[in-house]
Amino acid sequence: MTVVIDRTRSPHDAGGSARAAGPVSAAARARQQASKGGGELYKPRAQIYPKRVNGRWRMVKWALMGVMLAIYYITPWIRWHRPGALPDQAVLVDFDGGRFYFFWIQLWPQEVYFITGLLVMAALALFLTTSIFGRLWCGYACPQTVWTDLFMMVERRFEGDRNARMKLDAAPWSLEKAWRKLGKHAVWLGIAFGTGGAWIFYFHDAPTLIRTFWIGQGAMTAYVSCALLTAATYVMAGAMREQVCTYMCPWPRIQGAMLDKHSLQVTYRYDRAEPRGPHKKGQTWEGRGDCIDCNQCVVVCPMGIDIRDGAQLECINCGLCVDACDEMMLKVGRPTGLIAYDTDAAVLDRAEGRKPIYRFIRSRTIFYTVALAVISGLMIWGLSNRSPVEAHALRDRNPTFVRLRDGSIRDGYTLKVANRAFEDRDYRVTVTGIPGARVWTPGSRGGGPVRIHVPANEVTALRVFVTAPPAGLNAASQPLTFRLTAPQASVEVKSVFLSGAANVSD
Ligand code: SF4
Ligand code: SF4
DSSP states (O other): OOOOOOTTSOHHHHHTOOOOOOOOOHHHHHHHHHHHTTSOSSOOOOOOOOOOOOSHHHHHHHHHHHHHHHHHHHGGGOBOOOSTTSOOBSEEEETTTTEEEETTEEEOGGGHHHHHHHHHHHHHHHHHHHHHHSSHIIIIIOHHHHHHHHHHHHHHHHHOSHHHHHHHHHSOOOHHHHHHHHHHHHHHHHHHHHHHHHHHTTSSOHHHHHHHHHTTOSOHHHHHHHHHHHHHHIIIIIIITHHIIIIIOSHHHHGGGTOOTTSOEEEEOHHHHOSOOOOOTTOOOTTSOSOOOOOHHHHTOTTOOOGGGOOOTTOOOOOHHHHHHHHHHHHHTOOSOSEEEEOHHHHHHHHTTOOOOOOOOOHHHHHHHHHHHHHHHHHHHHHHTOOSEEEEEEEOOSSSOEEOTTSOEEEEEEEEEEEOSSSOEEEEEEEESSTTOEEEOTTTTTOSOEEEEEOTTOEEEEEEEEEEOGGGOOSSEEEEEEEEEOSSOEEEEEEEEEOOSSOTTO
């Protein structure tokens, strides 16, 4: 018999087995309500009361949540010594100074391509992990998931687990209900404010801002950003929750292009689960599947769906239904893994009596890996070969040149030198390309070497003249090179020397 996997329908429906009556998922309840309402434009939201679950994946989620929250809150407080008056915050987006600091790396606005490269790398890494492991990002690392988990933990502290919360919501207002609800929202607001507050420290010196913020002397952008992020965290993690993933986030739609039948996803192994039905202690397991229709996989789901209906756009692959089902399997003495991280292809293989084959190396994973390696290599090469100095020569436009009394030609330039190093630099300026040409600064009367001092992390401009004797000029426009030499590094700047269309020797 050939089993066809239809990921939009329940596998047991496709197989024709009867489904026992029982509690339905929140998504299914919402569908039912919508159909009763005669086709309203928007589907009504069914409140989801996820039940607490213990297990392997829940532990992984708690651990990752702790790590990620710690990274987010602690990072702005890490100090990193830089010389002079440079900020000592390890990670800082300094809009005022036009710099991005990341530990030993310092990026200037004109180096924004490094940020672009970093974003491309992050996107490719996400594509690669999604095509192999499914929506790992959504289930474990996405800020929406992490903060919603945190808010749910607070909710349980005040209102109890699923049944207690449902009872509390259905109960009339009382003093107890009021303090539980007020307490929950107060802690939510505190966390939301802490989230918004931590965010603004990435854009200002954190120890300074925490002092000035409370006395009303912080930057206006800090107050506005903090207020916006506080509101966004409170609303998205406290009130909207699964609706953000289902309706607002584009990723669930995009990730469909990265997934195929060999991608690991949280999967209901219908090959051993169906036909399902209640099971009493002592009853035989012959002629039936392992699913006892206990509905525990549904009540723990933070998205309010039933994984037994197959892969769904709402499923964030958090693995909580895996933990819930494993717990039930252990209770009834059946092997765990009825719901597990598995592939469609492997389930189909088992259903048809073949040994499952897992193919993690596929054309799409090879493509993502190669693209990621190339971009990473370019980024590393670019960062390690990045010049600490950048110089430009801006030629005077008016007058384009001046003929001096002795017949020589003088052009004016402004040299702009950006010193990206963490130390001051002194450059000696010379010119090459035109025989007999020399460079000098206005006011120096042409004598002495030309020097330019560029403080660390700053841009300095210097106006210079270049004078060339007629004997060295053979065209109206000739290439000219400024050479800036310092003990630490040298740099060359290409420019042109104009001497007029008329023959310079007349
Ligand atoms: S179906 Fe399972 S994996 Fe998917 S969101 Fe619900 S609990 Fe998480
Ligand atoms: S938790 Fe497992 S046994 Fe219970 S309904 Fe879900 S799949 Fe079936």
